[in-house]
Amino acid sequence: MRLRAFRSSLTFFVELSLFFSCVFAQQPGAPGSASSPQAVNAGPAPSANTPLGQAANPPVPSANVPAAQSGSALSGISIQPSAQPAATSSGISPEQTVQTGPVQGAQFPDVRQPGRESAPTPAPEQLPQVPSIAPDYRAPNRPLPEFGRVGVELTNQRPLSLRDAIALALANNKDIEVARQNVRLAEFDLQAARGAYDPRLSSSSYYERVETPVASFLSGGANGSVTQSDLTGTFRFEGLSPKFGGGYRVDLSNIRLTTNNQFVALNPQYQTALTFSYTQPLWRGFGFDQYRRQIEIAKRNLSLSDAQFRQRAIETITAVQRAYWDLVFALRNLQIQRDAVRDARQQLEHNKRLVAEGLLAPIDVVAAEAQLSGFEQSVYTALDDVNRAENALKLLIAEDRLSPIWNVALIPTDTVDLEPPAIGLDEAMRVALESRPEIKQADIAREINEVDQRFYRDQTKPQVDLVASYGVTGLAGTLSEGAASNPFTATTAQLRDRVNLLSQLNGLPPLPAPPTQTFPDLLLGGYGQALTNLLANRFNNFRVGVQISLPLRNRTAEAQLGRALVEGERLRTQRAQLEETIAVDVRNALQAIRTAESRLRAAAAARAASEQQYESERRKFEAGQSTFFFVLERQTALTTARGNELRAQIELNKAIADLQRAMGSALEANRIRIKETKTGARLSLDEEQVATDLSGK
Incomplete structure (x- = not known):
C-alpha cells in the first residue's frame, strides 16, 4: 500500500510540474484576439502596475494539452491573481508602469531613408505555397540486413598477438618494401659512381689501300703513282686514378705496310709502337673532382636511404601498434554495448512483470523498450567500428588485396599494458636526439652539402695539369729487290767507268766506287722481330710539359659555391628547427602518458562508482523508492563509464x-633487428632475445 501511495503522490507531482511548465511556456493573447480561454475565466486585463515578466492572470492550457496533463492537474485547483504583486528582482517597483505596446495616438517619425524604401511584406496567406513532393510516398517495409560483417566469416577467427602483427607488417607492408627498394637503388647508384674509375679497353682493326698520284721524280712512283696498303690493329687501355685524380692511357699499334715506292727498302714492313701517357692535375681537381664528388654523394645517399628505411619501419610499427589497440578497443566496446543490451533486456522483462502485477505504469515499459532500442543502435555502431578498425590493421599487415587474411576475423590476444616506461625528460630527450632517423637524415644532408662546397670551391681554382708521355717503337721487314743499289748512283755507273778510263790514260786516280747499301740485321724479319725491337726499347721517345687553363671570370663556379654556402646555412637552420620539433614531440608524448595514467585512474574510479550507483538505483526502484527514469540514467551512465575506462586503457598503450x-x-623496444641480405635490408624479430626474455636468463 505504501508503494502505491508513493507512486500516486509521485505521479501527482509530475503532472503538476507539467501543468506549470505549460502555463509559463504560453504567452497571453494579443488585445482584440478572437481566441479566448473557455475553461477558466480570463479575469480582468493586466494592470499597468504589473511588474515586467509577471502575468496578472496566467493562461490555461489549450485544447491540445493531453487530458492526463490538463484534467488531473486542474482538478481541485483554483488560481487567484495577487492583489498587489511584489517587487521583482528586475528592479521595477510596483508603482512603475511597464508599457508593452505602442501608445494609442502616439506619432512615430518615418525612419526610412530616401531610396531605401522596403517592399511591403505580404501576409502569410498571400505567400506562394511550396508544391508537395511525392505526397503518397511510403518507405517499404524491408527485413533487417543480416547481423554480420561484409567479407568476413565470423566463424573463421584467427588469434593475433601484437608481435605477430608487427612481424606480418615488416614482411608484407608496402611502405617498408618501397623503402627497402630505395636502399637497393642507392646501392646501385654507389656502384655506378665507383664505375667511373673502372679501366676501359678498346681496340680497332682495319685494312686500308691508298693509291696516290705523284708529281715528282723523287716520289718513288714508277708509273706516276704510289700504291700503299696496310693492315692496322690498335689497342688502348685507359682509366682514372681514384687517389690523385689523374688519367692514364696506354696505346699499342701494329701495322703491316706494303708499297710500290722505289725508295722503300723494307717491303713489306711491320711497325709497332707502345706509348704511355699520364695527365695529373696540379691545382684544380688534384684532391677532389667530379667523379669523387659523385662517389661521396652516393655513399651518403645510401646512408640516407638506410635512415629513411629505419624511419619508415618505426612509423609502420607505431601505426600497427595504434591500429592493434584500436581493434582491441572496438571489440571490447562492442562487448560493453552487448552487455548494455543484455541489461536493458532484463530490465524490460522486469518492468513487464511489474506492470502485470499493477505496480508500474505501462509507460515505463515503453521507456525500457526505447532504452533497449538505443543500446541496440550502439551495438550496430560498435560493430561498424570493429570492421573499420580491423580493416585498418589488415591494410598494414596483409600481403595484397587477395590475401586470405581479409576473410578472417582477427582476435587480439595481448592485454593492455598499464605500466608505462619510467624515463625522465632529459633521458628521453638524449635518446631521441641520438636515435631519431630524422636527425641522421639532417646530418647526412649537411654532409652532402659539405661535399658540394668542397667541390665548387675547388672549381674556382685554375686548371694546371702535368702532362707526360713515354713511347717505344719497333720496326722490321723484308729487304726489297732494289734496296742493294742506290737509284741515284745506279744510272751513273757507265759514266763513272768512262771517267775512270780517261783518268787512267792521263795518269789520274780513278773515282771510288759508291758505297754498298746495307741494312742491320735487327731490322730484317717479320712481326716477331718488330715486337722484339719494341720490347728491347731501342727506339724510344718521351715528353714532359704543363698545360694551363685560366678562366677570366669563372662566374659559374663562383655562383655554385655561393649557392652551396647558402644551402649549408639553410640546413643548419632546419636542423635547429628539427631539434625543437623533436623536443616538443618528446614532451607531448611524456605528457600524454602522464595524462593517460591520470585519466585511467579517474575512469576506473568513475566506472566503479557508476556500478554502485546503478545497483543502488535498481534496488531503490524495486523497493518503490525511485522511478524508472533514474534507473535509465544510471544504466546509461554505467555504459558510458565502462567505455571511458576502456578508452583510457587503450590511450595509455597508444601513448x-x-x-x-x-x-x-x-x-629496440620491440626487439627488431635490421639484417643485410643480397636482396637488401631486412627487418626481423629478434627471436633469440625473445627466448631469452621468456626463459628469464
Whole structure:
C-alpha cells in the first residue's frame, strides 16, 4: 500500500510540474484576439502596475494539452491573481508602469531613408505555397540486413598477438618494401659512381689501300703513282686514378705496310709502337673532382636511404601498434554495448512483470523498450567500428588485396599494458636526439652539402695539369729487290767507268766506287722481330710539359659555391628547427602518458562508482523508492563509464607507442633487428632475445 501511495503522490507531482511548465511556456493573447480561454475565466486585463515578466492572470492550457496533463492537474485547483504583486528582482517597483505596446495616438517619425524604401511584406496567406513532393510516398517495409560483417566469416577467427602483427607488417607492408627498394637503388647508384674509375679497353682493326698520284721524280712512283696498303690493329687501355685524380692511357699499334715506292727498302714492313701517357692535375681537381664528388654523394645517399628505411619501419610499427589497440578497443566496446543490451533486456522483462502485477505504469515499459532500442543502435555502431578498425590493421599487415587474411576475423590476444616506461625528460630527450632517423637524415644532408662546397670551391681554382708521355717503337721487314743499289748512283755507273778510263790514260786516280747499301740485321724479319725491337726499347721517345687553363671570370663556379654556402646555412637552420620539433614531440608524448595514467585512474574510479550507483538505483526502484527514469540514467551512465575506462586503457598503450616513436626507439623496444641480405635490408624479430626474455636468463 505504501508503494502505491508513493507512486500516486509521485505521479501527482509530475503532472503538476507539467501543468506549470505549460502555463509559463504560453504567452497571453494579443488585445482584440478572437481566441479566448473557455475553461477558466480570463479575469480582468493586466494592470499597468504589473511588474515586467509577471502575468496578472496566467493562461490555461489549450485544447491540445493531453487530458492526463490538463484534467488531473486542474482538478481541485483554483488560481487567484495577487492583489498587489511584489517587487521583482528586475528592479521595477510596483508603482512603475511597464508599457508593452505602442501608445494609442502616439506619432512615430518615418525612419526610412530616401531610396531605401522596403517592399511591403505580404501576409502569410498571400505567400506562394511550396508544391508537395511525392505526397503518397511510403518507405517499404524491408527485413533487417543480416547481423554480420561484409567479407568476413565470423566463424573463421584467427588469434593475433601484437608481435605477430608487427612481424606480418615488416614482411608484407608496402611502405617498408618501397623503402627497402630505395636502399637497393642507392646501392646501385654507389656502384655506378665507383664505375667511373673502372679501366676501359678498346681496340680497332682495319685494312686500308691508298693509291696516290705523284708529281715528282723523287716520289718513288714508277708509273706516276704510289700504291700503299696496310693492315692496322690498335689497342688502348685507359682509366682514372681514384687517389690523385689523374688519367692514364696506354696505346699499342701494329701495322703491316706494303708499297710500290722505289725508295722503300723494307717491303713489306711491320711497325709497332707502345706509348704511355699520364695527365695529373696540379691545382684544380688534384684532391677532389667530379667523379669523387659523385662517389661521396652516393655513399651518403645510401646512408640516407638506410635512415629513411629505419624511419619508415618505426612509423609502420607505431601505426600497427595504434591500429592493434584500436581493434582491441572496438571489440571490447562492442562487448560493453552487448552487455548494455543484455541489461536493458532484463530490465524490460522486469518492468513487464511489474506492470502485470499493477505496480508500474505501462509507460515505463515503453521507456525500457526505447532504452533497449538505443543500446541496440550502439551495438550496430560498435560493430561498424570493429570492421573499420580491423580493416585498418589488415591494410598494414596483409600481403595484397587477395590475401586470405581479409576473410578472417582477427582476435587480439595481448592485454593492455598499464605500466608505462619510467624515463625522465632529459633521458628521453638524449635518446631521441641520438636515435631519431630524422636527425641522421639532417646530418647526412649537411654532409652532402659539405661535399658540394668542397667541390665548387675547388672549381674556382685554375686548371694546371702535368702532362707526360713515354713511347717505344719497333720496326722490321723484308729487304726489297732494289734496296742493294742506290737509284741515284745506279744510272751513273757507265759514266763513272768512262771517267775512270780517261783518268787512267792521263795518269789520274780513278773515282771510288759508291758505297754498298746495307741494312742491320735487327731490322730484317717479320712481326716477331718488330715486337722484339719494341720490347728491347731501342727506339724510344718521351715528353714532359704543363698545360694551363685560366678562366677570366669563372662566374659559374663562383655562383655554385655561393649557392652551396647558402644551402649549408639553410640546413643548419632546419636542423635547429628539427631539434625543437623533436623536443616538443618528446614532451607531448611524456605528457600524454602522464595524462593517460591520470585519466585511467579517474575512469576506473568513475566506472566503479557508476556500478554502485546503478545497483543502488535498481534496488531503490524495486523497493518503490525511485522511478524508472533514474534507473535509465544510471544504466546509461554505467555504459558510458565502462567505455571511458576502456578508452583510457587503450590511450595509455597508444601513448606508450607514441613515446617510442618520439624517442626513435621503436625497433629496440620491440626487439627488431635490421639484417643485410643480397636482396637488401631486412627487418626481423629478434627471436633469440625473445627466448631469452621468456626463459628469464
